[in-house]
Amino acid sequence: MIALYIILGIIAAVTLLFCVKITAELIYDETARFTVRVLFWEFPVYPEGPKKKKKPKKEKKPKEEKEKPKKEKPAAKSDEPPKENIVRKFCRNQGFDGVVEFLSDILRALNGFLRDVFIRGFVIEKLIVRLVVAKGDAAKTAMAYGRTCAAVFPALGYICQTMRVRKYGADINADYLAEKSAASLNLTVSTRPIRITNAIVVLAVKGLWALLRAKRREKKNNAKQKSALKATHV
Numbered sequence: 398m399i400a401l402y403i404i405l406g407i408i409a410a411v412t413l414l415f416c417v418k419i420t421a422e423l424i425y426d427e428t429a430r431f432t433v434r435v436l437f438w439e440f441p442v443y444p445e446g447p448k449k450k451k452k453p454k455k456e457k458k459p460k461e462e463k464e465k466p467k468k469e470k471p472a473a474k475s476d477e478p479p480k481e482n483i484v485r486k487f488c489r490n491q492g493f494d495g496v497v498e499f500l501s502d503i504l505r506a507l508n509g510f511l512r513d514v515f516i517r518g519f520v521i522e523k524l525i526v527r528l529v530v531a532k533g534d535a536a537k538t539a540m541a542y543g544r545t546c547a548a549v550f551p552a553l554g555y556i557c558q559t560m561r562v563r564k565y566g567a568d569i570n571a572d573y574l575a576e577k578s579a580a581s582l583n584l585t586v587s588t589r590p591i592r593i594t595n596a597i598v599v600l601a602v603k604g605l606w607a608l609l610r611a612k613r614r615e616k617k618n619n620a621k622q623k624s625a626l627k628a629t630h631v
Contacts, residue, residue, distance in 0.1 A: 415591040420522070426581040498614070502607035506600055513596035516560055523585040524556070524565040531575035541578075542571040 420434040431443040530545050532538040546569055553567050 412591070415594060416589055418587055418589055420585060420587040422586075423582065423584045425583075427579075499607055499611045502610065503604065506603035506607065509603070510596050510600040513599065514593055518592040518596060519560065519586055519588045521556070521560055521562040521585070522564065522587050523583055524553070524562060525568075525583040526553070526566070527568045527581045529570050529572050529575070529579040531572040531578050533576045535573045538571050538573050542569070545569055 417436060422430075422432050422434070424430045429443060430441075433440045433442055526549065528545060528549070530538060530542045532541050549567055549569060553565065556562060557565055
C-alpha cells in the first residue's frame, strides 16, 4: 500500500506541475525583449541576462600513447536477400484504397491535434500592434497606409476569430512628414503544459486506431487473395 500511495503522490505532483501556467511576453519597440514567466519566476530569453564568467580550466598535458596496429577484420559476406522496405510492404499489402484511407485518418488526427494545440492550448493574453507609416512622400505614404490597413486588420480579425484572445488592439497612423516607418508590438501568450500533453495523447490514440484499422484491412485483403487463389486452382 505504501508503494501505491507513493505512485499516486508522484502522479498528483506531476499533474499539478503540468497545470502550472507558463507565460511568454514579446515586446518590440526598436529593440526586442522576450521573457518567460513561470509562477513568480521570470526568465529573460532575449536579450540574455549577465552570464557568469567561467574559470579557465587548467590544461592537462597529453599522455604519450603508443599506437597499436589495428587488425583489419574481413568483411562478413551474407547470402541473405535484402529486406523489403517497410513503407513499400505496407503500401503493397494495403493497396491504393487502403493507403488513401490510412492517410485520411492520419490527416484528420493531425488536424484535431493542431486545433487542440493552437486554438485550445494557447491563450493570447495581449496583442497590441502600433504602426506609423511614413515614406517621405505624401502620395506614397497614403498608398502604403492603405495597403498596411488592408493587411493588418483582416489578419488581426482572423486571429481573434480562430484563437482565444483576451485583449487586442491595432493603432495605425500615417506620418506624412517622417522619412521612415516605425512599429511596435506587445504580445503575451500563455499556456498550460497539460493541454499540450493531452493533445499528444489523443493524437497517439487516434494514430494507433488508424494503424489497427490498416492491419484489419490487410488481413481482409490477404483472406480475399487466398480465396481467389483457391478458386483458380479448383
